[in-house]
Amino acid sequence: MLGGPAGISTISPIIRRSGSRPVFAELGDEDFSPSAVEMKAAGLPISPAIMPSPVLLWRFKVVLFFIWAFSCCKISWDSVMRMSADLRDLFLYEAFLYFNPLLLTTMMVWLWGVNLWVFDQSTVNYAKMFDLDQNHLTHKEIWKSATWMTIIVPTSMTSYLYLYSHGEVSLAASQPVLLYAAATLILIFPFDIFFYHLATTC
DSSP, X not given: OOSSOOOOOSOOSSOXXXXXXXXXXXXXXXXXXXXXXXXXXXXXXXXXXOOOOHXXXXXXXXXXXXXXXXXXXXXXXXXXXXXXXXXXXHHHHHHHHHHHHHHHHHHHHHHHHHHXXXXXXXXXXXXXXXXXXXXXXXHHHHHHHHHHHHHHHHHHHHHHHHHHHTTOHHHHHHHHHHHHHHHHHHHHOOSSOSSHHHHHHO
């Protein structure tokens, strides 16, 4: 034990005899050289990410929009029909008074996008005519903002009608206040939302 040199095991996967192949290569007859590994990795099929079709996504958004519109109309109609005839006129006048300015603003933003779309279709270089920067808003970006306004304003109005008709007068009165406060905060918000970076560079 102590006199002779200790025997070195040749079964180790790291140590091998001179002129022989590694033991771990003999076990599976596999070539683990870097070039072989790279070739095998390159030959593996890479499964692409599953992305929904743009047409399917657009149809899904349209269906959701119609469901939202039907829900708002149904809730608003039921809320108005719950009231007496005398209270109904005063109630509708107040709702019109509170939400009419934002509804008109929403319509103005939609028409602004239509205006830019007509300019774009008729190849009118309105950016050069009005001396705009190249980073100006396009009609698609304006329509995106108008879509959000179209969803938020009628939803707030529907909440106002529902809460008022069910006796929650204080909560109903807070709806237009919250809506105007949110609109004011968005206009003065100093962070990059609603294309703020384009508005500051134009």
